[in-house]
Amino acid sequence: MxxxxxxxxxxxxxxxxxxxxxxxxxxxxxxxxxxxxxxxxxxxxxxxxxxxxxxxxxxxxxxxxxxxxxxFGGGKATTTSPGNPVKVTPLPPKGGNSGIADSGVLRGKIIVVDPGHGGSNPGAVANDTREADNNLAVSLKLRDKLINAGAKVVMTRETDRTVAPEGSSLGQELAARVDIAEANNADMFISVHSNSNPDPSIYGTMTFFPDGKSSKLALEVQDNIIRETGAVDKGTSSATFYVLRNTTMPSILVEMGFVSNSSEARKLQDDSYRNKIAQGIFNGMVKYFNN
CATH class of the missing domain: 1.20.1270 (Substrate Binding Domain Of Dnak; Chain:A; Domain 2)
Known part of the structure; x- marks a missing residue:
């Protein structure tokens, strides 16, 4: 055997x-x-x-x-040992929320943020929405983002009030806003507004700039607001608004949306949507200064 x-x-x-x-x-x-x-x-x-x-x-x-x-490739991988470690290359981090790193370009910049209207002048009113309230809410969020990035922010108003003394003319009110920007030698002037139209079906976001200057800033801000919010892009255009034609620094006026459109009016009252608008404006400013 x-x-x-x-x-x-x-x-x-x-x-x-x-x-x-x-x-x-x-x-x-x-x-x-x-x-x-x-x-x-x-x-x-x-x-x-x-x-x-x-x-x-x-x-x-x-x-x-x-x-x-x-x-022939059918077996297991060779077992590692302390003397023969496997080199692991970490994957790059995924992109964060929708913010853009400012790379320090805003640090020390003097930015004047101008919430349009206020006090006895509420601006456009429709669908239980006051333009002045929307403008201020988004402007305060933008202020906080800019301060966190190291900018010096000057607000034309931080409460529901007029900038010029109550009872002043519209011309005096607008001049008071420009005077704040000029007196502070601002590097940039951002005026925040909400739009209105007799046709309630019209909606979307647009950005205005003074004729002959600041078109690049307007394009960057408009593009980034659309990226953040998904709003209808109504583009950029030159305009002769008082606060644009009388400021000497790069300046724009943002029309965030139409309070006359019921759907957009609801969005403009939503805190999350307001933050997206502020983030879009911030991102556009960073890209402008980075160029």
Missing amino acids: YNKKILTILLLFILVINVVGPVQVSHAAALDSVIGTLSASSVPSTDGGSNVFDKLFSLLFDKILGPILNI
């Missing part, structure tokens, strides 16, 4: 040699391991010799077939 087992082992050994023969020399060490282990296993065991077969098949698959299969 024992002789038959030895014969069986020899036949299996011949089979292993025939399999390993064509394998490249780099795996020849596996043969030495097989021969050594078979020699050590030739002593009869108490379990009737099954240990020999266990070791033989273990060697066949772990020492021989494993490396062979790995040659």
Whole structure:
């Protein structure tokens, strides 16, 4: 019986040699391991010799077939060790929310933010929405973003009031806003408004700039508001508004949306949407200063 087992082992050994023969020399060490282990296993065991077969098949698959299969891409990856670590390259971080890193370009800039209307002049009123309230809410959010970026922000108003003394003419009111920008030697003037139209089906966002200057600023701000809000893009245009034609620094007037349109009026009262508008204006300013 024992002789038959030895014969069986020899036949299996011949089979292993025939399999390993064509394998490249780099795996020849596996043969030495097989021969050594078979020699050590030739002593009869108490379990009737099954240990020999266990070791033989273990060697066949772990020492021989494993490396062979790995040659052809079918085996497992080589196990790492402290002396042979795998180099892991971390993936770049995903983009954050919709903000744009200011890279410090706003630090020290003097920005005048002008919430249109206020006090006894509420601006356009429709669909239970007052323009002056929307203008102030977005302007305050923009102020906070600019301050966080290191800018010096001057507000023409921070409450529901007129800028010029109550009872002043419209010309005096507008002149008071321009005077604040000029007195502070502002680097930029941003006037924030809401729009209105007799046709309630009209809606969208537009940005105005003084004729002959600030068109690049208007384009950057308009583009980024649309990116943030998804609003209908009504483009940019030059205009002769008092606060634009009388300021000497880059200046724009943003019409955020139409309070006369019921859907857009609801959006303009929504805190999340207001933040998106402020973020869009901020992003456009950063891109302008980065260019």
